[in-house]
Amino acid sequence: MSVGDLVKVTRAAIGVPLNSMGLIVGSVTSDSSLVYYSVRLFSLPGLAPGHRRYMGCDLEIINAAR
Numbered sequence: 381m382s383v384g385d386l387v388k389v390t391r392a393a394i395g396v397p398l399n400s401m402g403l404i405v406g407s408v409t410s411d412s413s414l415v416y417y418s419v420r421l422f423s424l425p426g427l428a429p430g431h432r433r434y435m436g437c438d439l440e441i442i443n444a445a446r
Contacts (some may be wrong), residue, residue, distance in 0.1 A: 381417060381436055383407065384445030389419070391438040396421065401442065405431065 381387070385404045392398040406418040416433045 381407075381439065381441060382445060385441050386443040387417075387419060387439040388442050389421075389434065389438060390440050391434075393432075396432065402432075404439075408433075 381404060383404055383406060387402055387404055389396060389398070389400045389402065400421055402419040402421040404417050405420045408416045408418070410416065415436055417436065417439060418431050418433055419439070420431055
């Protein structure tokens with residue numbers, strides 16, 4: 381996964397329904413070598429647009445950036 385990829389969220393969370401779509405806008409590697417992706421979620425009814433952090437296992441690539 382890389383910046384610019386269109387992704388689907390595969391884990392529901394409070395305020396973010398299952399299968400929400402977003403765009404990866406950044407990534408951060410923690411001290412324990414875990415990679416967190418910053419995802420800009422698309423606006424849905426009742427969902428304020430914004431950034432959320434997800435692990436790679438919680439995202440599914442829909443369209444990879446070229």
